[in-house]
Amino acid sequence: MTSLVALTRLIPSRAVRWRHDHPIGERSDRHIKLPTRGRERERSREPLRPSHSTVFTMGDLANDTQLTTLLSLLTTSVQTIEAELKAANLPPFTLEPKYHPLDSLDAVPTPRLHEARRVAMAASNMIKALVQDVGTAMMDMSTQSLDQAAYIMTADIQLIDVFHTEQEKTAGLHVNEIVARLPEGKKVDPQKLARCLRLLSTEHWWIEPSSEVFAPLRWALINTTGSSTWAWADPVSYGTLVGSVAFTEQMTDPAKIDDDTIDAAPFVRGFHRMGMTHIKNWWDWFMQEPDRLERFARSMEGSGYINLAAIKVDYPWESLAPNTTFVDVGSGQGSVSMHILKHVYDKVPTLKVVLQDRPQHIEQGRKFWAVELPAALADGRVSFEAHDFFTENPRKEPNTIYWFRFIMHDWTDDYAIKILKGIRASCHSTSKVLLGESVMLEALPSLPSDSGVAEFEASLKSIDNTAPYQPLKAPYPIPQNYGFATKTTAQYDILMYNLLNALERTMGNFEKIVAASGFKIDHVYATRGTASIIELVPI
């Protein structure tokens, strides 16, 4: 995220400079109000001129290009972010190698900060798209799997563990020392490692404070060995690379175009091309490689960094009816239900959780809860049962919530309908289904007449941080789906295809599977994470 001041530092040529005719702190200068497209400029101090000069004034900014509109949106959103952090007594965002308090499974930004953050991410990435030349854009896109390979490698060799103290993390270590400290079996060539870290440093994961000395930045910490975020690199990121090599081949195979089974995922073809024809599909891989199953179950908590904290606070769990049974269907180790129960443990004392999954995952769940929330086992507030969700659900009592996170997106429509019908057959009239899933938005453009800088500012100001979260409309020229700020959902959509031949759904897609299963959508809760909570009631 780039402030105006930082942006000026990025201007490379000595000849190209901002001339601050007015103090930077003066709002009229800092904050350029742009006229709508084609209208006369309202605030420029000098007429626009064909510029042979390379000296720009702030007045020149008042030109209705997309770039300057985006800069204005960026300035507003960055200022809002900083003001919100200050108001909440939180430190500013930095790249230093320590987590920010908002980087937590228990923390959510205020609604205003969240909205400003989305615009800052979308605007800065759109500025990049406007200013970047096509040649470097081509190189960037065509080699992104190398960023991914370098990221997976740093997780695999347990790189972060060689930094023993905060001081070492901040100052960095020489690459020879880094390699000397790597465990046996994880040693690499120092120069190759340096080259990988230089690649990652272009995305601000690492930094090279002095020649061949490398230090992690904040994002690199997610690969701290054993953490739930580290567990994501293998299997999920690794599986993604495997599927990517056979992606086009699988998509264009006439025999596979209408095949909606999980076995038809590119990932399976990728493994077969590597000679591993014994792997039938994603879930089968884990049955054959139990270590990976354990890491996958753990990584589901890691994937919670995109939505778990928001799931906890953006749904009214405190208002659950007394004696509610919360059935976590396809729970994995039950990270989400554990966090929800912990969140309302005393406030909703009659709430009980049931984990349902396949036997191996349930065993993993028992171990996880014994460590993370042993009180729930002692108090009889959690139970574990093996259950195949393609069959009728054994839980039939009133006031049951059937909770699904990241389940519908694993399956194409016929399978998703079958899963929901298994619930419908058991569902009491007082019970509900909650789907914790991303809702895909189409990538439609916004129009200059929709919402501009001034409207965005006014909407940001009018947000009541204590009210339930409601997303704002994207300001022009940011696309209606918020572009880069919702890339994670678009990535998940293709990730689901790649690994499982499945998909993230639009609201229309959800309506279709819900109606076909004997439910209707009662309410959709937007959250400050990537998931919405879609509440279904039986009809």
Ligand SMILES: C[S@@+](CC[C@H](N)C(=O)[O-])C[C@H]1O[C@@H](n2cnc3c(N)ncnc32)[C@H](O)[C@@H]1O
């Ligand atoms: C993407 S994970 C989500 C886990 C959990 N809901 C979460 O959000 O952390 C999907 C889960 O579905 C489970 N699953 C797959 N097929 C199943 C089946 N037929 N019956 C029950 N669970 C199944 C997997 O074992 C896995 O734990």
